[in-house]
Amino acid sequence: MIDERKQRILRAVIEDYISTGEPVGSRTIARKHGFNVSPATIRNEMADLEELGFLEQPHTSAGRVPSDLGYRYYVDHFVRAVPADHRLWQFMRDRLALRAREIGAAVRAAARMLSEASNFLALVSGPHLESARIDALRIVPVGGQRxxxxxxxxxxxxxxxxxxxxxxLNPAEVERINRLFEERVCGQTMGRAALAVMKDLAMELRQYGDLVEQTLEVLDRPAADGEERLVVGGATNILRQPEFRDIDKAQMLLGSLEQEETVLELLGEPQPRTRARVVIGHEIRVAEMQDCSLVTASYRIGGDSWGQVGVLGPRRMDYAKIISLVEAVARALSESLPRR
Amino acid sequence: MIDERKQRILRAVIEDYISTGEPVGSRTIARKHGFNVSPATIRNEMADLEELGFLEQPHTSAGRVPSDLGYRYYVDHFVRAVPADHRLWQFMRDRLALRAREIGAAVRAAARMLSEASNFLALVSGPHLESARIDALRIVPVGGQRxxxxxxxxxxxxxxxxxxxxxxLNPAEVERINRLFEERVCGQTMGRAALAVMKDLAMELRQYGDLVEQTLEVLDRPAADGEERLVVGGATNILRQPEFRDIDKAQMLLGSLEQEETVLELLGEPQPRTRARVVIGHEIRVAEMQDCSLVTASYRIGGDSWGQVGVLGPRRMDYAKIISLVEAVARALSESLPRR
DNA sequence: GGCTAGCACTCGCACGCCCAGAGTGCTAAC
DNA sequence: GTTAGCACTCTGGGCGTGCGAGTGCTAGCC
Known part of the structure; x- marks a missing residue:
């Protein structure tokens, strides 16, 4: 579709733009990137690339800037995730392992690490518990009527x-209920399965109506009000980005991040694969974020519960670095959390 | 210390400034606030107030702006908290009551309400558990070795x-341990008391070294890694304030809010009283916040556990409104959380 | 046919300038 | 003690200008 030289030029423009943040001109490309042709030639090629939709001009007589399509091409063709530095990775895994007892804490730590290492904004969603297997479920009397x-x-x-x-409740009753739970509910997954079984139980335990009622509630929306479902880290990093010097834009963006629903949807369904997903500019279906890119990856916990980690930064980001970072954190999180 | 008329003028300047955000001049005061004297007279008075430290001039030939001292005088002498609108109060209490089962959720909801109602930034610290009384403490075997x-x-x-x-552990051992817990630890407060008793127990339960070890850890830092200790709400509201149009200032401020320690210290020790505390400008010992004011109040949960709620906004805030809001939320939180 | 040198042209941006407006402090008179 | 008058100060916005970077186009070269 586009020849060898155009590819090299596209790549050069993008990498230059990523590192400087300034629109890049033909001179720069010809000089810095070892092309043996004159700026004029580069200009012709760049004009073609613009026509093809890979580059844009902020205004006539400014240099070129990559378009969403340009970034997309770049990410798909030139970026291969370098495996993260091994020492860094170990460090992250160990630090996460320290909080592994408490998922919420691990998730918060991951968000923090991610935002600090990327200098962008980190998003981590808590694990979906629908397919977590129930190992134990029990009632423990606690004084009086509680x-x-x-x-x-x-x-x-x-x-x-x-x-x-x-x-x-007298001890015998507690015993009976717990046995029922153990026999019937343990081994089920949290979601619909457990709920269905529990509803059956509700019949048999009719006399404790209120109790069963309340347990159903817990199973119905796991982690709905306890652990938070979304952690945002390093939101202020966004303000460091030149594209958000405009306070109003920054405010819109940060505002839309406060809408948990939006962001969870944005992070998307966790997918059982280790590679990161990259969403660029207008590919993000949230108006306020259209000059950002989002890199996400899934982490896994227990047998089959998944959550998402992600980094939201300016389109002008070092994709190779961020992709490997995100993948590394997802992996570190998966490996440090309880295995089964 | 300052006469009647100076007081009126000071008040007029502050209230005008609060509502417009512009430095206020002598004309404005003379005209809008029903003084029967000419601007020149007002000017003389304002010059005095400036000399006394209550007012400041951004530059010669601008109007006057209140100093920290001016705000302080204003808050101490002219602001009396209007009790919050009853309907609003009920609404807040009811909404909080819905999440009262889970303290973390209630705290998050309070932060959200507070930031939405004030349009400023809300801070809520989780309750200090040191003086919470232990009602029950128990080990529940959960399959295999857990x-x-x-x-x-x-x-x-x-x-x-x-x-x-x-x-x-066999059932008899579990039984024995739990009985010991019940007899010795229940009724103690979470903090040092429980810890001391537990250490004694550690001797008697020497053969389960690891177990006791781990329980000690939990008691030692209650809620340290589980529930978060601090919730920040509506951070983006700060960006709407004209005093933070300067991105760098805004970033510094938001950055310093990410330091949990700093903020917790700032919120201060909860105090068993219902009135709000107001901290103005340089009275806040955090450099990045010195053109803000902070209004805090304590809420209480259980017998004797306290937490703090607060609003951080520009010094130029409607103190009467914010004070009553903060007091109302603190009270709503106290009343909706489990009584004992 | 592809490449290049040259050139006129287009923008954006920083700079300096100036002016209007708001508000002051001071003085002299009431 | 109050007020009118006046000279002075400072900010902010609008405007023109020049500079630099970069382009597109054309004509000539290999």
Whole structure:
């Protein structure tokens, strides 16, 4: 589609623009990148590339700037993720392992690391628990009329809720309920499966209506009000980007990040693969973010629960670096969290 | 110290400045605020007020602007918190009550409400658990070699941790440990008291060294890695303030808010009183925040655990409104969280 | 046919300039 | 003590200008 030399020029323009942030002119390309042709020739090629949609001009007589299409071509053809520096990777994994007991803490730490290492904005979504397997689920009476309802999954996550019982429960009853839970619910996945089984149980345990009611609630929306579902790190980094010197733009962007729903949707469904996904400019379907790019990857926890990590930065980012960073953090997170 | 008329003028200047954001001149005061004297007279008075340190001039031949001292005088003498609108208050309390089961969720909701209602930045610190009373504390075996360690306090907060045991525990051992916990630790407060008792127990339970070790850790830093200790809401509101059109200033400020330690210190020790505390400009001991004011109040949960809510905005804020808002949210939070 | 030198042209940006407007402080008179 | 008058100061915006970077085009060269 575009010949060898055009490719080299496109690449040179993009890499120059990424490192300087200034529109790049034909002189620069001819001089700095070892082309043995004159600026005029480069100009002709650049005019072609512009016509093809890979480059843009902010205004006549400025240099060229990559378009979304240009970046896309660049990412697809020239960027191969370098595996992250091994020492860095170990460092991250170890630091995450320290908080692995508490998923929320690990997720927050990941967001922090990601934003600090990238100098951009980090997004990490908590794991989807729908397919986490229930390892244990139990009622523990806690004085008087209260009982603690706990769920332990293979992800190590513990959902719990203090139940207010209408009546006190005697040990035999507790025993019976717990046995039922153990026999019927353990081994199921958190989502619909457990809910269905639980609804059956509700019949048999009719006399404890309120109790069962409340346990159903917990299973129905795991982590809905306990752990947060989304962590944003280093939001202020955005303000360092020249493309956001415009306060209003920055405010719009940061504002839209406060809409959890939007961002979760943006991060997309976790996908069982290790490679990062790159979304560029207008490919992001959120108006405020259209001069950003987003790099995401999935992490896995337990048997089959997935979450997403991502970096949101200016389109003008070092894709190779960010991609490997994001992949590394996703992997570190997966490996440091409880295995099964 | 300053006479009646000077007071009126000071007040007029501040209120005018608060509502317009522009330095206010003698004409404006004389005209808008029903003084029956000429601008020249006002000018003389304003010169005095400046000499006394209550007003400042951004530059010769601009109007006057209140100094920190001026705001301080204003807040101490002229601002009395209007009790918040009753309907709003009820609305807030009810909305908080919905999340009261999970303290973290309630705290996040409070931060959100506070930032939305004030249009400034909201800070809410999680409750200090040091003086929460332990209602129950127990080990629950969870399959194989794992056990769940749970702590329930009078605040309703449940600390828990999945313990990896070196060896499996038989029911009798579990029984014994739990009885010891119940007899010795329940009723203590979370902080030093419980820790001391627990250390004694450590001797008696020497053979389960690892287990006791881990429980000590949990008690030692309650909520340290589970719930977050600080929630920031509406950070972007800051960008709407004219005093932060300067990106670099805004970035410094938002950056310093990411230092949890700093902010927690700033919020200060919760104090058992319902009135708000106002900290103005340089009274805030954080360089980046010196053209802000901070209004904080304490909320209470359980018997004796306190946390702080606060609003950080430009010095030029409507103090009466913000003070009553902050007090209202603190009260709503206290009343909607589990009583004992 | 592709490449290049030369050249006129186009912008954006920084700089300096100037002026209007707002507000002051001072003085002298009431 | 108050006020009118006046000279003075400072900011901010509007405007013109020159410079530099970079382009597109044309004509000639290999």
């Amino acid at each position: 009982a603690l309802f706990v769920v332990v999954t293979d992800t190590g996550i513990v959902e719990n809720r203090l139940l207010e019982l209408g009546q006190p | 056990a769940l360690f749970v702590v329930v306090t009078d605040t309703g907060i449940v600390e828990n941790r999945l313990l990896e045991l070196g060896q499996p």
